Amino acid sequence: MKARTTWDCVCKVEDLVAESGVAVWTADGPVAVFYLPHRLPALFAISHTDPFSGSNVLARGITGDIKGEPVVASPLYKQHFSLITGQCLEDETVKIKTYPVLLDGDQIRLEVPKNKQETAAA
């Protein structure tokens, strides 16, 4: 059975920082949303939590591309994570969560698991 999800508005376009990330709080915990205006699509959302330190910092990393793959570098220990798949480029056993993200008018919406949201709201 497919998990039930919801498209939540997490922030406005004006909150985004071009070529960089911002952190948002979601029903599924902290998420980093990146806006790379020179790419198509231009929006990416991955977990904000750096799996190597457990700290919530990935939105504050430097974005870029490694061999064409859009990535963010952890600001703590500098590992790169694919913005598309969440795969860590330096350690194939580490992969972080990614989230579908879309632009709806001036709102940024993320697809997050619904049941968790209910728990969080309760």
Next chain:
Amino acid sequence: MNKQTLIVIGNGMVGHHFLEQLIATAAAERFDIKVFGEEKLLAYDRVHLSEYFGGSTHADLAMGTAQWYAENRIDLHLGEQVTAIDRDQKTITTPLGNYRYDELVLATGSYPFVPPIKGNEHPHCLVYRTLEDLDRIRASADGVKTGVVVGGGLLGLEAANALKSLGVDAHVVEFAPRLMPVQLDADGGALLRRKIEELGVQVHTEKATIEIVDGESARLRMNFSDDSHLETDLIVFSAGIRPQDTLARASGLDIGERGGIVINDQCTTSDPHIHAIGECALWSERIFGLVAPGYTMARTLAATLNGDQEAAFTGADMSTKLKLLGVDVGSIGDAHGQTPGARNIRFNDEKAGHYRRMVISDDGKTLLGAILVGDNSHYDTLLQYALNGITLPDNPETLILPESQGGAPALGPDALPETASICSCHNVTKGDICGAIDAGCSDLASVKGETKASTGCGGCAALLKNVVDNELEKRGVEVSKDLCEHFPYSRQELFHLVKVNGIRTFRTLIRDHGKGHGCDICKPTVASILATCWNEHILATDHVPLQDTNDTFMANMQKNGTYSIVPRIPGGEITPDKLIVLGEVANEYNLYTKITGGQRVDLFGATLSELPAIWEKLIAAGFETGHAYGKSLRTVKSCVGSTWCRYGVQDSVGMAIFLENRYKGLRAPHKVKMAVSGCTRECAEAQSKDIGVIATENGWNLYVCGNGGMRPRHADLFATDLSDEELIRTIDRVLMFYVRTADRLQRTSVWMENLEGGLDYLKQVVLEDSLGLGQELEEHMESLVGTYQCEWKTAVEDPEKRKRFREFVNAPEKTDPVQQWTTERDQRRPVLESEAAL
């Protein structure tokens, strides 16, 4: 087992090197070691003696320290001359007593030869050998006009350089028809003469001095055999050396016909318990007047005493490469073509002032020798051909022709055999370098550290780098100068592109000169370059995404995602009121507080969203950002100086505050630290900083390119007794040249070591303005100083910039749930992973 006593007579370069080698072996445990030196000073570098007049001190030239001798339990007797050796009793005698030995090493060196000329005992007739000699020369040259050096060889020209640096008109008088008759031929000697005369040193060849008498217009007059004469105020004899074999001779050891203590291949004399090394030793009828063969003897003897039966001294290559008065001179092997059948190839460009001669074997396959004047760039390649007997190409002349005329590129490191000697000072072969790389060395610096290659005279620096780069490449290590996959340029090249094309954004630069979208390597690098060139706010919209998080949020990220805050406290001077504000802010936000090594206060544990409010309070109290997060000037540490300290000779705090305020905010390839000490006691530890300033009675001594950290490096003395203005100007130039030319994340020490020519080159650029860049560097620095802004002040005043400091943009009230705290020693700190698991 009772220890044996090993006595070393002589504490010069070779004697010291012998001790270093011996200490490194197991044999060191077998011996109680005593060293006797006639001079009062510890062994020092005689090769660079003329730098003594350029500001170097004995400490700069010293080979070791008293501490090193003490740590290795070597009993040091300086200023205690040995007067006799009793071989039957196995004792030596000094004015203070007798000492027994089991093994005796003579490293007595040589003394300058003074030709038997009538009048040579005049008090202003001097020699050039020791620091005491140099002090005498300096005293004699004080306030006079003219000085003569007798002897146009290698040492003579060094002495002429020394006289020139003392500001007297220097003359060189040589008996032979040309300068450096041993190393050069007629054409080479003539070119060298022309170049040296252009530098203001007058050369007189084919002059035999018959007497020295009182002068008319100067202190002395030299009368020559051709009835000409020369008036001068002092004469320095530098007409060759003679082995110092007096002690050995008196004790009945075998001595050569023309002097020198006879030794065998193990450096042992005719007495099996007495050994001789260096310039006092005669091996196979030859005296070796260079330091490298002396070092080889020292190594051989140390190995022999350690029980190595194979160790043997088998002669030494006398090839030399040097800069005499700034002129390149090189001489390799059989430079005069004395081998039967030898043939010559000559290249002589009188316009450019380059002379090159190759001596090749009669079959044209082997290089026997070479002479270079004016340009030593071909030396390394030619030396490798000669030393290793590498077969010459079909057109050997291409090796010395300029590239524009079909000259061959330098011999690639691949062509060198494993046995090729790369560094002759420390006897390091290409095989040794490959071994070090295989054992884990992955860059030039670590290979140097491991093998000591290129840490002697430094002449092999360029060749060593080639070999190391080549070997690393072969092993798949990327040594490309490319910054990253997005830019095929080094940092310096990017700097030029930005500057020349007036590029102000990363986007433009990567569009025009790179590819892709950039990464965490190139973005901060370009941000730093843009800051140096244009000095716009680092949070200007275009620059925000280029910065490391620490620069973006102008604070230092800690492991739990919170930040630490370091306000600037220039020179470490702070008023009680400001100190109270720091305490109040720390209390209000529950920040962990610690004093840093750079004389400031670090406040830990602020969340991202707290930063602007904290800084508002700090700015209101007069604080500025401390740039602890940036690759930029950190602190200028200082001692209290002459204001309070009874020893201080200058106001070190005042100077430190001035320097810190001048250079704050300067973006650099790496962090930059400075310190100012108010006297020679050096309480501010300036010699471990990138820029270190130490007060003297007459001004300031400047040290550069030191650092602490993982690979500590003592700073080098750069200039002495500078006025305030001279000091600032010199630091401006050094820093700006560093900022413009260093690689990414390269500290000043590594930068300077990697400059071809190293410290001397840097001195030329900065002190002598050899590139004509001085004014430009100063103006660039002045413009950066003029456009400084406190980044935090600008940021807190701008609502758009403040938006960046929201922890979660959709939940301003939310605190980060992973940040958990505990209390230790009355302060808050993060809960550790190990504790959280409990």
